[in-house]
Amino acid sequence: MKKTFISDLLAGLTVSFAALSLGAAFGIMSGRGAFAGMLGAAIIPIITSLFGGTRLQASGPTAPMTAVTALLVANAYDSFGGDKHLADEFITLVLLLAGVFIILSGIFKLGKYIQLVPQVVVLGFMNGIGVLIWIDQLKKLFGLNGIKPLEGNIVINIAIAFGTLGLIYLIPYALKKLNISANIRRFVPSIFVTIILVTTLSTFLQLNIEHVSLGESYNSFREYIKVVYYDLPVDSAIFTSEHLFLAFPLALQLCLLAYLDSLLTSLVIDKMTKEKTKPNKELIAQGIANTLTGLLQGIPGAQATIRSVLLLKEGAQTRLAGVFVGIFALLGFIVFGKLITLITSAVFVGVLLKAGLDVFDRDFAIAYVKNKWMTKRKRNIQLMFVAYTTIITVLFDLNVAVISGTIFFYLGKKIFTIADAEDDYSEVHGEELHGQSLDTVNVKINNNDTSH
Numbered sequence: 001m002k003k004t005f006i007s008d009l010l011a012g013l014t015v016s017f018a019a020l021s022l023g024a025a026f027g028i029m030s031g032r033g034a035f036a037g038m039l040g041a042a043i044i045p046i047i048t049s050l051f052g053g054t055r056l057q058a059s060g061p062t063a064p065m066t067a068v069t070a071l072l073v074a075n076a077y078d079s080f081g082g083d084k085h086l087a088d089e090f091i092t093l094v095l096l097l098a099g100v101f102i103i104l105s106g107i108f109k110l111g112k113y114i115q116l117v118p119q120v121v122v123l124g125f126m127n128g129i130g131v132l133i134w135i136d137q138l139k140k141l142f143g144l145n146g147i148k149p150l151e152g153n154i155v156i157n158i159a160i161a162f163g164t165l166g167l168i169y170l171i172p173y174a175l176k177k178l179n180i181s182a183n184i185r186r187f188v189p190s191i192f193v194t195i196i197l198v199t200t201l202s203t204f205l206q207l208n209i210e211h212v213s214l215g216e217s218y219n220s221f222r223e224y225i226k227v228v229y230y231d232l233p234v235d236s237a238i239f240t241s242e243h244l245f246l247a248f249p250l251a252l253q254l255c256l257l258a259y260l261d262s263l264l265t266s267l268v269i270d271k272m273t274k275e276k277t278k279p280n281k282e283l284i285a286q287g288i289a290n291t292l293t294g295l296l297q298g299i300p301g302a303q304a305t306i307r308s309v310l311l312l313k314e315g316a317q318t319r320l321a322g323v324f325v326g327i328f329a330l331l332g333f334i335v336f337g338k339l340i341t342l343i344t345s346a347v348f349v350g351v352l353l354k355a356g357l358d359v360f361d362r363d364f365a366i367a368y369v370k371n372k373w374m375t376k377r378k379r380n381i382q383l384m385f386v387a388y389t390t391i392i393t394v395l396f397d398l399n400v401a402v403i404s405g406t407i408f409f410y411l412g413k414k415i416f417t418i419a420d421a422e423d424d425y426s427e428v429h430g431e432e433l434h435g436q437s438l439d440t441v442n443v444k445i446n447n448n449d450t451s452h
Contacts, residue, residue: 004317011314012324015307017189019045019060020329024212024340025351026061029136030299031073032091033215034340037061039298042330047289048303049322053111053282054266055275056316058307058325059289062261063355064129065300068253068398070136075246085230086237090247093233095294097251102258103287111279114263119421120382121405122264123361124389128401130360131394137161137349137356150345152209157346160198160209164350167194186314191351198350199343210345214337228296253398254290254300260402261302262286269308306358364421378419385409386421 019041027037040061048059072094076087105111141161143149150157171190180188202209218224237243266277282303290300311321364386373379385405392401412418 005320007315007317008321009324011311011316011321013328014186014189014314015058015311015321015325016328016332017192018307018310019058019325020332021189021191021195021351022355023061023329023333024343025348025355026063026066027215027299028212028345028348029133029352030061030066030069031077032069032297032299034212035214035337036297036299037066038329038333038337038340039296040293040301042326042333043293043296043298044289044301044326045322045329046326047292048282048285049319049326050285051281051288052285052303053278053280054262054269054303054308055319056273056308056312056321057265057269057303058311058322059262059286059301059303060307060325060329061299061301062257062304063133063352063359064126064257064261064398065254065302067129067132067136068250068257069299072250072254075250079243079246080237086235088231089233089235090238090243092231092294092297093238094247094251095254095300096233096291097247098254098258098300099287099289099291099294101251101255101287102290103284105255105259106280106283106287109280110259111263111283114259114267114279117260117402117406118385118409120385121389121402121409122260123364123421124386124405125260125393125398125401127360127386127390128393128398130356130358131390133352133356133359135394137352141346141349150210150349152207156207156209157344157349160202160344160346161349161353164194164198164347165353167197168350168354191354195343195347195351198347202344202347203342207344212340212343212345212348214340224297231297232295249397249399256399256402258286258290258300258302259283261304263303265303265305265308268305269312272309272312378417381412381416381418382421 020038023037023039023041024034025037027034027040030036044059044061045057049057052059072091073087076090076094077084080086080090139145139147140150141158142154168190171188171193172185175185175188218227238247262282263277263279266279266282269275270277286302293300307325311325316322364382367373368379368383373383385408388408389401389405392404409418409420
């Protein structure tokens with residue numbers, strides 16, 4: 001019992017470094033601020049680990065969910081002409097709706113339908129999310145498309161962003177080359193360490209560039225509760241047909257992403273643990289967690305693939321491990337939250353560029369080239385579906401991409417001989433785990449495949 005408790009404690013502590021760092025980064029990306037992201041990183045894993053259908057997991061803000069949240073925040077402020085109060089009420093409304101939709105999907109037992117979504121469509125929408133993250137961060141970094149660039153010298157900001165990206169990859173590689181034992185490497189999460197190193201250097205050099213904002217800042221718990229109450233969606237101005245027509249599609253997008261993110265991750269974990277997730281129970285727990293997080297001014301989330309895999313590899317034994325992820329993230333948030341403002345914005349641009357790379361699946365593309373699949377009709381059709389879903393996600397809408405891609409796939413199966421991409425999720429890049437890679441679903445292609 002004691003040994004199990006200590007294993008869960010250490011696993012939760014290790015993963016909490018990634019959870020808190022990514023929570024802050026995703027909060028900034030969402031437009032709600034680091035506070036909102038760290039809040040989500042603390043609340044979501046506690047609830048889902050206690051009540052979810054996957055026994056061992058680590059949930060929290062993810063790159064796909066954050067990309068849609070950023071769209072929500074932008075639309076809210078645009079729709080209400082700069083009226084922050086109404087915009088915040090609208091954001092809360094959409095997040096509450098999304099949480100309710102996720103709960104309903106569990107109540108109506110829709111979890112079993114995850115098996116119907118083709119892997120080629122999953123690959124495509126994940127790739128599309130990765131591209132959107134890169135576009136968003138490059139616009140911010142270079143000031144493209146009328147977006148205001150980060151304050152300060154653009155060359156310094158670019159150097160910090162791409163230096164951060166490189167350092168995140170370099171740290172786990174260097175530790176391994178130096179023959180540092182795995183027991184020590186587990187407590188050196190590259191994202192967390194990179195943020196500390198770059199922040200220390202920029203503070204020492206007194207660089208006059210943009211720093212991170214917490215977003216909302218509260219002097220006391222009572223003040224925070226007042227803001228939560230003040231932003232409850234009760235104003236009739238947000239319930240017009242125009243705004244509801246905007247709210248429902250956004251809420252459905254978040255619901256769909258939480259559904260896909262969580263249940264695809266559960267497939268990964270089930271293969272590792274040889275257990276069977278209760279998908280509908282998992283959806284209800286995710287819905288409750290997202291409803292509460294939205295109510296408390298946080299950002300939404302889902303099961304996070306790499307964080308969940310890392311939790312298992314660090315020796316998690318019971319549900320307590322996931323709970324500890326949230327508890328340690330909450331403690332870190334309370335103790336070190338104010339220090340976030342010392343971090344330059346360009347650092348989190350680098351972290352989010354890494355997120356985009358991790359979401360973007362590389363296995364299929366590498367196998368396609370390496371095995372010369374361009375001569376195989378089956379693989380070219382798969383590539384066509386991946387490309388279609390990616391393009392539609394980037395240019396139009398995630399819901400349209402997933403739904404239309406799935407429909408076209410099954411229509412195509414009735415006309416042509418179409419095979420889906422392999423669905424072996426069991427392998428992820430070991431180096432990336434120690435580098436705290438983000439929430440990608442890696443479809444491992446059989447590199448010896450010679451089928452036509």
